[in-house]
Amino acid sequence: MKTLLFAVLILPQFAFAALNGTWTGWAYWRYQGQGPKCFAQMKFSENPEKFILKGGLIDCDVVYMETDKREFTKDANGELILDGEVAGAWSVDGAVSTYKWEEQYNENTVVHVNMRVEGGHMDYKEQWIESDGSLLYDIEGRLFQGQ
Helix, strand or coil, X not given: CHHHHHHHHHHHHHHHCCCCEEEEEEEEEEECCECCEEEEEEEEEECCCEEEEXXXXXXXXXXXXXXCCEEEEECCCCEEEEXXXXXXXXXXXXXXXXXXXXXXXXXXXXXXXXXXXXXXXXXXXXEEEEXXXXXXXXXXXXXXXXX
């Protein structure tokens, strides 16, 4: 019985700590369906109330992008709150955590982000959608924790 109780008390701690630390890997940065394989790195911290993207970068030699810090509040309904507004959702299902949100880049472009974390790897997808519905950038990659 003590072993079962220990497991029940420990699991919630891992559920919110999935993103802590530095994640490094690769991403394809596609424009009009074509693009190079790039170096990617992101830094996170997470606790039961907050999910913080400390920063990140995608380096493709010819093209380079840095990601600014973003601090999301995680509410009990599974919503991610950014700057006082609902920006997306988060969930934990067993060993899989997902985080999805949208941000307005400028008046014509919305950025959709989708991260799926399982174990020590993350599948990352970011799409930049123009106001006419066209896809400007499609960034997709895999990052590994602690690399």
